[in-house]
């Protein structure tokens with residue numbers, strides 16, 4: 612009886628997914644006709660994270676990349692809240708609601724703060740666009756993928772602005788190889804972005820009103836607007852006092868087995884950036900985790916044997932960092948590329964149409 616849809620006399624298992632990002636949205640969508648799905652996310656929408664830098668220079672881009680959860684979760688329940696605690700059968704939300712589960716998926720990625728509603732998020736992009744448009748000089752702190760992609764978007768769309776990128780490390784985007792980092796630096800400099808490596812800005816001791824910033828080597832930078840693009844911590848702080856407190860490694864990641872279950876638990880899965888899978892943290896890999904976990908959950912929920920579960924194999928490095936609307940830098944296992952060829956893969960649409968399609972949505976703009 613169990614595992615069959617209710618209309619055929621079966622009883623669906625209760626599946627709770629915590630976190631509606633890249634991984635959580637896909638698994639919730641994939642299992643909504645196989646389980647009684649509840650998605651818990653602090654926002655009423657899902658957002659494609661890597662499209663956010665384009666939305667800052669072109670706010671209408673966010674119309675397709677900020678998507679109501681209800682648009683793809685047509686047969687599941689949405690709880691707009693933060694999860695703050697879990698037991699072996701329930702999740703507690705910040706509003707004090709207890710949600711019972713048979714199976715749980717943790718997909719809380721990285722810590723971020725974003726407004727609750729989609730209109731508020733779109734307004735934020737309008738405001739950021741205005742800030743950039745009205746500034747003569749822009750200071751970006753942090754030369755990881757976010758800082759680099761933002762610097763490139765501004766340099767390409769607003770070539771007259773003075774863009775300064777300050778990065779603590781000895782090279783940009785440290786998780787990719789030195790060759791790709793050098794090519795990125797060369798590209799940014801060719802677009803007149805001032806890149807300052809091995810320097811930091813003390814953000815606690817500066818005032819945005821005076822538009823003056825001091826770097827660790829004592830250099831004074833004048834900039835009309837500031838964007839802080841330093842890394843975000845893993846979204847596991849809320850788990851530190853819970854049932855899973857001993858399942859978190861020293862980097863704040865959940866320890867998982869090859870079936871994407873939290874080690875030592877039979878009914879708790881973790882997917883995406885929150886996991887300790889030994890590979891670079893990327894959205895397309897978070898989606899692969901989601902699909903493996905969905906397959907295993909379907910098997911378990913229909914009474915299948917544990918030894919038939921699918922295993923996840925970590926992937927080798929494959930990263931594309933966009934550089935404005937046409938170019939990109941790519942690091943593949945055997946080669947590094949920069950320019951229009953990798954740009955053709957990512958930079959025009961930033962996989963927005965593709966991601967929408969994966970969620971069963973029209974890849975083009977939809978009217979609200």
Ligand SMILES: Cc1cc2nc3c(=O)[nH]c(=O)nc-3n(C[C@H](O)[C@H](O)[C@H](O)COP(=O)(O)OP(=O)(O)OC[C@H]3O[C@@H](n4cnc5c(N)ncnc54)[C@H](O)[C@@H]3O)c2cc1C
Nearest residue numbers: 630631632633634661694719720721757883884893894895
């Ligand atoms: C600039 C940039 C460019 C990138 N480019 C690419 C790229 O080209 N290709 C690629 O594959 N990847 C790319 N990535 C990486 C990709 O964005 C991440 O790997 C991906 O977002 C991870 O997905 P996730 O679902 O694990 O986490 P996230 O997408 O971070 O989602 C986590 C979700 O959990 C929610 N959440 C957090 N805490 C709680 C809580 N307590 N209760 C309930 N919900 C909670 C959050 O609100 C969020 O919705 C890029 C990242 C950046 C920053």
